[in-house]
Amino acid sequence: MPIILIPIVLFLLYMAQRRIFNRYWQRGLMAELSFDQEAVSEGDEASLTEVITNRNFIPLHILQVNFQTDVGLFFKDTTNASVTDRVNVIDVFSLRFYEKITRNLLMDCRKRGFYNILQTSLVASDLFSPDIHYADRKQSTSMYVYPRLMPTDKIDVPFQQLMGEVQSRRFLYEDNFTFRGIRDYAPTDQMSDINWKASAKTGAMKVNLHDYTSSPEIVLVLNVEEPGILFEIELIEDCIRITRTLALKFIQSGIPVSLLTNGKDKVTGEMIRLESGSSMDHNRNFCRALSRIDLTKETGDIEALVRDELHGGRNAQVVYCLISTSRRDGVVKASRELCDEKGKLVWICPLTKSMDMRAPDDSRISFVKIMHDSYL
Structure with missing residues (x-):
């Protein structure tokens, strides 16, 4: 072949290779991201798995995988992550044809929240061409970071106060479907309580004893208004x-507990309301609801929220607990309305040493201060 034709052949090969790459580079290219844990707590370690698959005859020598999530997850390989208003992660892969690569990214969960990844951006380039190619892949992975548990000694006092209030308001009544023993008949006993079999056996009138059942409920009123x-x-x-x-x-x-808060859900944008329950599934729902409170959204009016709650005709055995670091006029008014309804109220208030320590001027309010510095 004449030497003069060699550059022409090379140019034609280059153009053919470039055209094939431009047309087929993302065929069979898949990117799947998934959090390895469904839920963790603040301070825990978690991981994210990336699975990049190239089911194609074209090798991808340089492939960037980009994704974003909310601030609060700290990726340990900081060379690939940058933080602005969101966490931006860039991972670089080199894939041969028909190859799959799996990587695990470790991260520290430093902040409560609900984290999701909805999209991955792919950026590919060819060694023989200056062209840069872009594509997106939809993702659907999420993880809850629950608020961490407080040291028990910091909340033991208000917990015992609330338990005492529950006991004092406990409404006891006999449950006819339970049985705990037999005793002698008394003139005030009903005929329906007589155990005829035991009476015939002993020769004396006997009546059944029933267990008591109770219906207390705690409502945690969480105010996330700025103080x-x-x-x-x-x-x-x-x-x-x-x-x-x-x-x-x-x-x-075993005490049913519900949540009333003016914090808004990160996903729905609505104020969060969780009905009462006492199972571990309810505990999981509680943690998820708290994780999804978005403090960047405008909070609801706590006074109106409490007023609507009290007008709702809830069970008279309900015990309310207000948790609020804010002591603005609206919060104080809401606390007094709760006192008017129930006679007293436990208010738990986290504070720093530099803040005003004065409690609301109402003897019906048991004001419990929890110092922030004491458990950092």
């Missing part, structure tokens, strides 16, 4: 942590 112009955001996070810890302790004690 002032200059404040530590951790104080509101402390309120959320206290709420989770109290809910768990009540559930472990």
Whole structure:
């Protein structure tokens, strides 16, 4: 072949290779991202798995995989991650034809929240061409980071106060479907309670004893309103942590607990309301609801929220607990309305040493201060 034809042949091969790459580079290219844990707590370690598959005859020598998630997850390989208003992660792969690569990215879960990844951007380039190619792949993976539990000694006092209030308001009545023994008949006993078989056997009138059942309920009123112009955001996070810890302790004690908050859901944008329950499944739902509170959204009016709650005709045996670092007028009014309804109220208030320590001027309010610095 004449030498003069060699550059022409090479140019034609280059153009053919470039055209084939441009047309087929993303055929059979898949990117799948998944959090390895469904839920963790603040301070835990988690991991994210990337699976990149090239089911194609074209090798991808340089492939960038880009994705974003909310701030709060700290990826340990910081060379590939940058933080602005979101966490941006760039991972570089080199794939031969028909190859699959799996990587695990370790991360520290430093902040409560609901984290999801909805899309991955792919950026590919050819060694023989200056062209850069872009493609997107949809993702659907999410992870809850629950608020961490508070040290037990920090909330033991308000917990015992609330348990005492539950006991004092406990409404006891006999459950005819339970049985705990037999005793002698008394003139005040009903005929339906007589155990005729035991009476015939002993020759004396006997009546059945029934267990008692109770219907107490705790409502945790969580206010995530800012306490002032200059404040530590951790104080509101402390309120959320206290709420989770109290809910768990009540559930472990068999006391139904519900959540009323002016915090808004990150996904739906609506104020969160969780009905009462006392199972471990309810505890999981409680943790998820608290994880999804978005403090960047405008909070609801706590006074209106409490007023609507009290007008709803809830069970008279309900015990309310207010958890709020804010002591603005609206919060104080809401607390007094709860006192008017129930006679007294436990208010748990996280504070720092530099804040005003004065309690609301109402003897019906048991004001419990929890110092932020004491458990950092």
